Amino acid sequence: MTPFAIAGIQMHVDALHSNVDAMLHRVDILMARFPWTQMAVFSELAAHGPLHRFAKPFPNDDIARFQEKARKHKLWLIPGSMFETKPDGRILNSSVVIDPDGNIVAKYSKMFPFRPYEEGISAGNEFCIFDVPEVGRFGLSICYDIWFPETTRQLTSQGVEVLLHPVLTGTADREAEIAIARATAAQFQCYVVDVNGLGSGGVGRSLVVDPSAMVLHQSAGQDDMFPIEIDLDQVRRQREFGLKGLGQVLKSFRDREVNFPIYDPSSGSDAYLRALGPLETPKQGSLAGLSAADPRTMLEEAEEKAIANWHRETG
Template structure:
């Protein structure tokens, strides 16, 4: 079994992004089963107008049809890191992670829970995802041939309670598609990913955008695969490409057996009032 993170420099135009994704998918290893993760904003990485142009209702539309067709054609499990999906009765969108099995069937979806409304000391400066998007309200863990996949998107990475909840629901591989800014990525990307791997004893598959994008936004890259001990299995620093590593079930089971932190956790202990 092989894990693959696809690192992409996406722009605002879906046809151009589709060609970039297709070219990278053509380089996939021959190993099957194969789990492939696309980064956040793989479909369109730009302003509100660019995102609105490609937004589709969940479960229908040419973008989703193409993604499903790639999963079926290549015989892979494909996790489309995020694309914009429409919300009935709202002019805002969800940022949605979609999971397709090797027959091209969508088997799960997750709407991004935490929206990136922050100020960053870079050329873009002010980020307000809530201007265009609404947060999701449900977590998702899905069965796969690789183990149980816990879904998340980018800014979610800063909220460890989300990943603890995914582990409690049996997650074994944490999926982290992202478009981390260069400034925040350089400071926090790898430490946060390693923390999520170590504290939950999970593989982490993290696919990031890379380079300069529409509007002058810069993303960090450094897509990476981590094992349940927090060790780096493979990493791609600052160019488009694939990050590949084998999934070792024995490694996962040994780490959890030797240090059973899930059984030792006592966070549900009650508070005592001061005397």
């Protein structure tokens, strides 16, 4: 058995004032109540809330305070995320991983901002993988990233056994996100630690899922801190032996006999996707999709345009 104790911290997030003091206080409470905890994870944008006008460059004084707290408690700490300003003016939704010595060992910027709603936020393009010595390999994604299985595929193909997933979901799609968290755990044979906030930080209902898609803990709609001891040997056993001795998903993907043309931009297999309307916020009375042509017609039209463009370019 390779046990490791991870605590999610689900807390109220204020949109207009810093939440850093409250986060640090909760870490102290967590370690007083559950001193066996080895890692703590907060929700997306927990530190300063969902308004990017509070963005600041990395590193900064708030991150330094989290580093000091991790060092004090000898704790791995993922303080959710915060908006980061870059020298070129871009704003990213970024998180750091702090080790028990207070060092920043990894940094991650959200790859899929929740567009079209998260306007003005740029996407990251580097994956986040880090090792906890003598325990296992961990990966980090943020909120909407998990809706795109390619992100988790990349992480688990490099050996990630635990997906840490801070979220800020305060909308009606939280039920779907919970289903996706469970499906992700089963598809990629990993633990998923999904931490949501409260108030301006979400509707709660954080959860921890094991590699068989079993929910080990699910919070309700109030403040919660939930240390769960996971067993990394369960991941390794299931990846070799299969889910309940059945599907060996990662090995089946490795041994696949097909390459997927959709991932080759020059293949033209994404013609239907290109024929869909613009990525924009719905408006009152919108009939988007209701008056659209049959997908087969849309595909034929897109293919005809592609052929016509090719003829024009080649003369």
